[in-house]
Amino acid sequence: MAESFLTDIVIEPTPAPAAAGVAPIMEVTHITKQFPGVLALDDVSVAFYPGEVHAIVGENGAGKSTLMKVLAGAYRPDEGQISLGGVPVTFNHPSEAQRAGISIIYQEFNLLPERTVMENIFLGREPHRFGIIDYGRLEADTHAVLQRLAADVDIDPTAQLGALSVAQQQVVEIAKAISFDAKVLIMDEPTAALASQEVAVLTDLVRRLQARGIAVIFISHRLVEVFELAQRVTVLKDGQKVATELTSDLTMGRVVELMVGRVLSEYFPERARPEDVGEVVLRLSGASNEALHDIDLELRAGEIVGVAGLQGSGRTALAQAIFGVAPFREGTMEIKGKADMLQSPAQAIRNRFGYVTEDRKYEGLTLKQPINDNIMLTLRSLQRKLSRAFRNGTDGDQAMALALAQRVDVRAPTMDREVRFLSGGNQQKVVLAKWLATNADVLIFDEPTRGIDVEAKASIHEHIRELARAGAAVLMISSELPEVIGMSDRIIVMWDGAIVGELPAGSSEAQIMHLATGQKTSDK
Amino acid sequence: MAAITSSPSPTALDRARAWVRARNIPPVYGILVIIFLASILLDLFFGIDDQLFIFNPTILTNILVRSVALGIVAVGQTFVMIGASIDLSVAYTVSVTAVGASFLMAGEPDRVWWTVLVLIAIGIVIGLLNGTIITKLKVNPLIATLGVGLILKGLLNATFTNFAGSVPSSFQSFAYDAIGPVPISVLVLFGVVLVGWFILRRTRYGAHLYAVGGNAEGARLSGLHTDRILTLAHVMCSVTAVLTGLFVVSRLRSGAPWVGTDGLYDLESIAATVIGGTALSGGKGGVWGTLAGVLIFSLLDTMFNQIGIDAYLKQILRGAIIILAVGFYTFRSKAEQG
Numbered sequence: 001m002a003e004s005f006l007t008d009i010v011i012e013p014t015p016a017p018a019a020a021g022v023a024p025i026m027e028v029t030h031i032t033k034q035f036p037g038v039l040a041l042d043d044v045s046v047a048f049y050p051g052e053v054h055a056i057v058g059e060n061g062a063g064k065s066t067l068m069k070v071l072a073g074a075y076r077p078d079e080g081q082i083s084l085g086g087v088p089v090t091f092n093h094p095s096e097a098q099r100a101g102i103s104i105i106y107q108e109f110n111l112l113p114e115r116t117v118m119e120n121i122f123l124g125r126e127p128h129r130f131g132i133i134d135y136g137r138l139e140a141d142t143h144a145v146l147q148r149l150a151a152d153v154d155i156d157p158t159a160q161l162g163a164l165s166v167a168q169q170q171v172v173e174i175a176k177a178i179s180f181d182a183k184v185l186i187m188d189e190p191t192a193a194l195a196s197q198e199v200a201v202l203t204d205l206v207r208r209l210q211a212r213g214i215a216v217i218f219i220s221h222r223l224v225e226v227f228e229l230a231q232r233v234t235v236l237k238d239g240q241k242v243a244t245e246l247t248s249d250l251t252m253g254r255v256v257e258l259m260v261g262r263v264l265s266e267y268f269p270e271r272a273r274p275e276d277v278g279e280v281v282l283r284l285s286g287a288s289n290e291a292l293h294d295i296d297l298e299l300r301a302g303e304i305v306g307v308a309g310l311q312g313s314g315r316t317a318l319a320q321a322i323f324g325v326a327p328f329r330e331g332t333m334e335i336k337g338k339a340d341m342l343q344s345p346a347q348a349i350r351n352r353f354g355y356v357t358e359d360r361k362y363e364g365l366t367l368k369q370p371i372n373d374n375i376m377l378t379l380r381s382l383q384r385k386l387s388r389a390f391r392n393g394t395d396g397d398q399a400m401a402l403a404l405a406q407r408v409d410v411r412a413p414t415m416d417r418e419v420r421f422l423s424g425g426n427q428q429k430v431v432l433a434k435w436l437a438t439n440a441d442v443l444i445f446d447e448p449t450r451g452i453d454v455e456a457k458a459s460i461h462e463h464i465r466e467l468a469r470a471g472a473a474v475l476m477i478s479s480e481l482p483e484v485i486g487m488s489d490r491i492i493v494m495w496d497g498a499i500v501g502e503l504p505a506g507s508s509e510a511q512i513m514h515l516a517t518g519q520k521t522s523d524k
Numbered sequence: 525m526a527a528i529t530s531s532p533s534p535t536a537l538d539r540a541r542a543w544v545r546a547r548n549i550p551p552v553y554g555i556l557v558i559i560f561l562a563s564i565l566l567d568l569f570f571g572i573d574d575q576l577f578i579f580n581p582t583i584l585t586n587i588l589v590r591s592v593a594l595g596i597v598a599v600g601q602t603f604v605m606i607g608a609s610i611d612l613s614v615a616y617t618v619s620v621t622a623v624g625a626s627f628l629m630a631g632e633p634d635r636v637w638w639t640v641l642v643l644i645a646i647g648i649v650i651g652l653l654n655g656t657i658i659t660k661l662k663v664n665p666l667i668a669t670l671g672v673g674l675i676l677k678g679l680l681n682a683t684f685t686n687f688a689g690s691v692p693s694s695f696q697s698f699a700y701d702a703i704g705p706v707p708i709s710v711l712v713l714f715g716v717v718l719v720g721w722f723i724l725r726r727t728r729y730g731a732h733l734y735a736v737g738g739n740a741e742g743a744r745l746s747g748l749h750t751d752r753i754l755t756l757a758h759v760m761c762s763v764t765a766v767l768t769g770l771f772v773v774s775r776l777r778s779g780a781p782w783v784g785t786d787g788l789y790d791l792e793s794i795a796a797t798v799i800g801g802t803a804l805s806g807g808k809g810g811v812w813g814t815l816a817g818v819l820i821f822s823l824l825d826t827m828f829n830q831i832g833i834d835a836y837l838k839q840i841l842r843g844a845i846i847i848l849a850v851g852f853y854t855f856r857s858k859a860e861q862g
Contacts, residue, residue, distance in 0.1 A: 095745070095746075095747040098747070110739060110742035110745055110746075111739075111742065112735055112738040112739055112742065112807065114734070114738055114807050114808045115731075115734060115738065119731055119734075119735075123731070123732075123735050123743070123746040123748070124732065124735075124743075124746040124747045124748045125747075126728050126731060128727075128728050131727050131728055131729060132726050132727050132728075133726060133727060133728055133731060135726075
């Protein structure tokens with residue numbers, strides 16, 4: 001699939017960092033950025049040097065993306081100063097930063113798939129006479145830009161962008177960024193969308209940009225690539241800068257320590273005792289689809305299995321595959337001892353599976369419906385007899401909804417209240433009640449406490465444990481490591497669409513991060 | 525991707541396919557050809573008169589003339605739809621133009637030119653209004669243009685209740701005269717399509733309009749003034765509606781407040797544009813496809829007349845054909861992707 005369109009890639013050894021005494025090309029000092037309820041950046045100062053690759057690392061929510069957007073002029077910092085070549089600057093719009101020589105490539109490309117490569121690269125800057133585009137020159141200019149980037153790059157300026165591979169589209173993005181005469185190039189997770197062979201192409205391009213004196217700043221979750229590409233690395237944690245060091249002075253282990261180094265302070269319910277864990281309810285072996293490969297997994301009654309992994313590691317894909325949203329194509333699935341590969345959510349629900357999705361508002365609830373209708377939604381979909389459908393809104397129906405709401409402690413004045421008016425924590429409890437109504441005994445939680453305040457969080461944790469105690473098999477995905485560690489009886493770690501390791505209850509954040517950043521394939 | 529079993533010598537069909545692909549001919553022309561051939565067959569077996577319509581130059585010309593009114597405004601509709609917007613006010617703009625023209629000209633040949641200029645100015649104002657409401661007030665285009673259309677309808681109904689005045693006979697040559705065998709109106713239609721094609725495919729403005737429709741945020745980050753670009757598309761759309769109105773009144777001699785809505789110029793221009801391959805979500809499409817969509821409508825009408833199909837059944841068949849054509853695209857693009 002990943003055809004190499006850059007012929008004969010020879011990746012040179014990592015270049016040396018900027019020599020002492022070289023002035024930074026861009027510098028931020030004491031940057032603070034506040035969002036409602038979150039201090040996203042707290043007094044961060046970093047300097048970027050010409051011809052150097054600078055990686056920004058940190059856990060999810062550490063403030064990396066916010067820092068990038070401040071650098072690129074998409075956000076204005078509340079406090080602090082940005083300077084370019086020693087001169088203080090203020091950006092009101094990304095285009096101002098772009099004109100000043102700062103280009104950014106976001107994780108989701110901002111390209112037009114229906115248009116040609118050349119129209120994409122020179123959008124808004126097409127060579128023209130009286131408004132009529134000079135297509136000959138446009139093609140020549142595009143060719144020149146691509147050549148300047150890499151002499152052997154083989155992309156037709158007149159090709160439709162959508163017909164190119166993801167890696168080629170990324171080269172187009174980089175060419176577009178460079179065509180602004182960028183001095184600073186910022187890349188947000190540049191390798192996230194690439195297959196491993198295609199990463200070499202990117203590595204090669206980054207080296208070439210570096211050789212031309214461009215400062216490259218990139219966010220990455222993959223520490224291996226950080227060490228391969230960057231000469232300097234800045235670690236962020238909870239909006240603060242922990243360290244900026246030369247990569248040659250660091251080890252991966254040290255970076256992980258800097259990234260996590262926090263104390264487990266939250267309270268979590270007691271874990272399952274060995275005698276509480278029952279038989280295998282769900283068994284997957286060799287299960288694969290487009291996003292996942294070779295998944296072996298067992299879920300047991302009474303047990304909570306935590307899933308850790310970075311964004312894009314396949315955590316949500318696993319949940320969706322089990323629940324039949326994007327089913328497995330190969331391998332086997334056994335439900336309570338019976339081989340049966342689920343092909344649709346309806347089938348999963350009939351087998352008493354429940355799935356609390358990551359996106360509560362759009363996938364978990366019908367926001368403009370009242371609490372009771374939301375709670376009864378899935379149960380009603382199971383009722384096939386017309387006679388039972390007429391029970392909607394009857395006393396028995398209402399009583400059942402009320403009982404479930406009370407069981408999970410939904411706090412609302414009446415059961416008629418539309419769900420959109422509830423707090424995040426209460427909304428999540430309604431989703432929970434919805435699956436209680438169906439008596440689900442295999443429950444998948446994807447980010448069960450995202451965006452929920454501390455008190456409601458503890459209550460959700462208690463309810464999840466309660467469900468496990470009552471005999472449900474629980475699979476819980478979370479990007480918050482303390483949550484995974486605090487809740488799970490077993491932890492599986494995913495990377496690149498596969499399960500790369502299993503850790504016992506109470507493993508450390510560092511152990512998980514080692515696996516989740518792809519440093520080791522297994523700890524066993 | 526490359527198939528292992530590639531046939532050694534390309535068949536005529538393969539060569540035809542390559543020819544079509546190399547010239548970027550929209551796939552809707554395939555549908556047009558199929559419907560044309562089907563019409564000939566139907567006419568052959570079920571025609572209510574002896575003569576086949578393809579041998580009747582009057583009927584053939586009539587197909588083109590039928591296409592003029594819808595075709596001109598559909599070019600404008602294509603512009604706004606490429607910009608991921610839509611214009612439901614065009615039918616009312618057609619009415620305003622038709623009534624305004626016959627009222628202002630009042631049968632006097634020397635009032636023609638300034639009347640045309642006044643009506644085009646009114647079209648520009650309507651387009652600016654639509655564009656400003658959509659881009660500045662951030663009102664959904666469907667609602668914004670429907671609202672503007674209803675305001676126009678109200679103004680018109682409050683002022684005129686029936687046919688008002690008439691256009692001078694010299695102005696009617698727009699609809700009825702011909703240069704050699706080709707009617708002037710057909711030349712005007714092709715002129716409008718050519719200008720539309722040139723703007724979309726050869727100018728910076730066209731490239732920017734595709735960008736706004738394809739990815740508005742990406743276009744903004746590339747430094748484009750997305751609001752101005754979309755507003756200008758609405759202005760051009762309203763001006764094409766004025767041209768359609770002028771053609772309609774030159775055919776009817778006098779305009780009434782219902783001529784635009786009765787002609788279904790709003791929904792049919794959208795349908796023709798979509799059948800022509802312009803995406804409802806914007807960023808993709810072109811005016812040649814729209815022209816084919818319009819020709820399909822005229823061809824169907826002509827064929828239905830030839831074989832004497834009941835007026836209501838005609839509407840049902842039209843609806844079904846629109847759904848089939850658009851369904852065909854979705855099916856095709858899915859097949860291409862996977």
